[in-house]
Amino acid sequence: MTKKAVTTGLVGFGLGYALWRAYAAGMDRAWRGFFGSPDLGPVDFAALARRPTPNDALACPPGLCPGAKSDIDAPVYPVPAASLRAVIAQAAASEPNTVLIGSTKTQDRFLVRTRLMRFPDTVVTQVFEQGKGASTLALYSRSQIGRSDFGVNLRRLERWLERIDALVEGGQASSER
Structure with a gap:
């Protein structure tokens, strides 16, 4: 050459x-x-009502989102809430076009953009203590644009949960954190 x-x-x-x-x-x-702003804001999982359009997805443990039908029952992990929150952030960071856009004492919000058209979706995550070093989570992914997402939000939550499972099982979330 x-x-x-x-x-x-x-x-x-x-x-x-x-x-x-x-x-x-x-x-x-x-x-x-x-x-407008692609950040769709925080979510009160206890009072969450799902959208009438098929452009969102919810992973929530039974009983924590009483007003919303969950697409995925979130598991209980054998790690403290702080460790699980760090694992969620690590799983989100491994996704392309994903950035942390907001964080409070209890929740994190991520902005995810589709690869080609750059459509913005907001993913809200929250971790809940379950006692004895265990915790669970709620994830809500919703599109800002469009009436249907063709299953993108649900597939995203499934990927994130698979990654979280792998990180917890692989010892990335230890109870000493």
């Missing part, structure tokens, strides 16, 4: 990356301009 070919390849790659970043920033601004 010649020096000129390598230089041309690197310049082409750099230009392509710059164009993609400009496109992504433009899409993010466009969605914000049309639909």
Whole structure:
């Protein structure tokens, strides 16, 4: 390979990356301009009412979300709440186009954007102590744009829960934390 070919390849790659970043920033601004802030805010899981449209998904333990039908019964993990919260953050960080956008004493909110069109979804997570070093969680993923999400939010929660299970089983969440 010649020096000129390598230089041309690197310049082409750099230009392509710059164009993609400009496109992504433009899409993010466009969605914000049309639909407002992509952060859909915190959730009160005890009073949660699901949307009438099929563009959200809920993982909640039985009894913790009494007004909302859960898509997935969240398990109880053999780790303290603080450790489980750290594992959830680690699982979220492993997902592409996912950033922490809000955090309170009890909840974390993540903004997830789809790869191509950059549609924004908000995922709210909360951990609940279950006593004796055990805890459980509630996850609510909802789309800002559109009437249907074609199952994207549910598949996301399933992936996150699989990752959380693997991290807890793999010892990533220890009770000494």
